[in-house]
Amino acid sequence: MATKPMTKTQLVAALAEEMDSDKKTAGAALDAVVSIITREVSAGGAVTLPGVGKIYCRERPERMVRNPATGDQIKKEADKQVKMTIAKALKDSVNS
Incomplete structure (x- = not known):
């Protein structure tokens, strides 16, 4: 069955490993992406994350x-x- 959701700390660690970077840089990148999505959606726009989905306001x-x-x-x-x-x-x- 399903396991616990990934925490932000775990996500930052996985992102840092994927980017071959340190956790500070990965955390800043994640925070920047979240900030951009929040700003765009709250302004009435939509954001498409390729391969993941589309976030929008209704x-x-x-x-x-x-x-x-x-x-x-x-x-x-x-x-x-x-x-x-x-x-x-x-x-x-x-x-699949």
Whole structure:
């Protein structure tokens, strides 16, 4: 079955090994990528990570929702939701 998710420390170590670099440089590169993705998606754009997928923001309209504890209907304001579409290449590599 599935194991625990990779932590940021483990990801930085693996990235440093893959890049033949030190952990400080790999950590800075990872932080830069995350910063760019966050800035672009929060501005309404989308970012495609080749071989991984596409990260984008979707607007949801105002709607009626139900409180499961009380059953009361309340109006929820319009909001934004971050979504990710997984690339076919990644799906195929997982399923092969």
